[in-house]
Amino acid sequence: MVKLVFLWTDALLYVLVATVLLSAWYIRSHEHLRAPWREVLHSRLGVAAMVVLAAYVTIGLLDSVHFRMPAGGRAADGAERYSGRVLSVLDLILTPLRTHEEETYSAPLATRLYTKETVELPDGRDVRIYPRLRYGGAQLRDPARERIPDILHTVLRGAVFALVLWAALLALVVARLARRHRWRVLHALYRVLSGRTEHPWNVALYTAGALILFGSVTGHLAVHYHVFGTDKVGQDVFYETLKSIRTGLVIGTLSTLVMLPLAIVLGITAGYFRSWVDDVIQYLYTTLNSIPGVLLIAAAILMLEVYMANHPQNFQTVIARADLRLLFLCIILGITSWTGLCRLLRGEALKLRELDYIQAAQAFGVGHTKILTRHILPNVMHIVLITVVLDFSGLVLAEAVLTYVGVGVDPTTYSWGNMINGARLELARDPVVWWSLAAAFVFMFGLVLSANLFADAVRDAFDPRSGTTRGPGSGRRDVGA
């Protein structure tokens, strides 16, 4: 059997998923909570963004179940031995990508290395040629002639496969809608495709179709080629960028979630109690806020590095060490960004406490704790939600900048920041190596753009007047700049 490995960020991600599922279940049964979400689902861009985000989240979650494979054989005390390498479910799915390591750089879909190497011919002479790749296009006998037709053939196969998959998805949606509304099947099909349904199913389906097409084509190609080429040590760039998704998601979500309790508790107590409580809390967040974000993060990460250098015994595996650094980065990013949310919540609580129903509750002798949890908290939750969603894309972007500065994720962690960082030197090479940068760009852009569009839809639905939460980034003053 495999041995499961629980990393800190994994555990927190599971907690997050459980929270989301629980609140989804709770929202379903409460009409007033469902209404704004229904509006999100009515927005075309919002739905398209949700589909893309769902794809990213699926990949990220698959990459968050870690385990160690049995190494074969048994230890002296009879216990089963496990390999030292920690893998995830995604690694298992992407085994061909993970294991197809080349010598060094190779261009996307290439069959030969990008650099000339001296090869010894059978008759003893040395020649400098571009050697064949070990895996990329290895099934071809004459790559010069067969490569293009083979790639086209594979793309076609991928496209056909995607079409079948998409048709199945379409059939599923049509059948469901036809049953619910008692439409005839053809009528339902017409309505779905022309967008004459309550929710923009056609947008969702087309977006899903584009994703399936991309996934299927690259998936088919990836078996025999390196779709995004290979990097300096011969690692598949496509694999790297897929692995980076989890890092981006972890930073984007956990950073705000780690600090959420603190921001909520301090924010609403400051606004509700006013007087010296308010003064203390205001002092606290103004002080924290006045330290430039990057520098606070840098100082904290430097201190973590010093601690890690002096206590190597606490970090057994490379991945545990990298994971702890990721978690720490999330916490520090949270500390620099909770102040914005805290200020918003304080302002809202200040307004709410003057409203009649709160005054009435006070007159009835309801305790402070009860007023805060029953009456104030539910009425500021929309601000919390909007802030979490709005902050997400900024945090993903901040990761790249911070990693470039040298205070981001561990250099061994797969992340877009590390990929961009490496790509800087590759662009200075001649001929240029552009594919690492391109892959990081495409995947990062996809995530950030869909997160931004989704955030807009959520904000429009939950805060239609946009009075409280619109601003140029609530917390991130200088990290993304």
Next chain:
Amino acid sequence: MIAYIIRRILYAVPILIGVNLITFVLFFSVNSPDDMARMQLGTKRVTPQAIQMWKHDHGYDKPLLYNAAQRGVDRFTDTIFFQKSVRLFAFDFGRSDSGRDIGSDIRQRMWPSLAIAVPVFVVGLLTNITMALLIVFFRATYLEVSAVVLSVVLMSISSLFYIIAGQYIVGKLMHLVPISGYAGGLSAFKFLVLPVVVGVISGIGSGTRWYRTIFLEEFGKDYVRTARAKGLSELRVLFRHVLQNGMVPILTGAMVILPLLFMGNLILESFFGIPGLGSYTIDAIQSQDFAIVRAMVFLGSVLYIVGLLLTDISYTLVDPRIRLR
């Protein structure tokens, strides 16, 4: 007004003390100076003498808060806290871990920083306002929709990509300007054009979007309806009324950034090799020079607090309804 400003400055004192304490705890309590010395000297086979030497050279061989070996006031002044932290209040930054005078480094490096940050700020503000006004003028047309979508797309691209693309296309392919470097005087121009342009472009997305909402909010107000009812043309409404009133939140909001321009732009300076305070900070972080990072944290906080002060003052200046409390 002067009493108000003095009061506001006095409010800033406890905040600065708080910042100072946070940095002190971060840099000296979480890890002892011994840990820092070991980190700097390398972890393997370091003799205690070497650590002592390093600490002595950098002035870290004192007690943290209370020096029992001294007498009188020296019991409190001859400590790490006083020597390294309290002195920051007098802007005495001391020496960096590599032995350079931080104060003179900052004075020398703030000019290149300003040479980048000020044009980026001014040109960026003008560009964003112009774009936002254009979008608002063409509101409820396809032009607006596409401009809004474009700005979301622009703000979804990491600033690193703008820099890398700018350097690659303009610097490497077209050979218009040097890829990186800096020179004093007028010849600085050719080194500054590209970073400034890149800096402005990477800010267009979010800036335009934000200013657009401000102008749109103004458009919904009563005085705009009155102005139209008077028979003013749409252009006149836009420029005479909406622009002027919209500038109030824009300019007061920009005040807080103004002092921070001194700190320079970390990423731009580092990519383009400009010897300003931003690249100074990055170099310090990468070489793990704790003294410089500590000094920059303090300087940044001071500038931010100055920015808050400027914001408050500008609010009271432009809006007479705000009382001086």
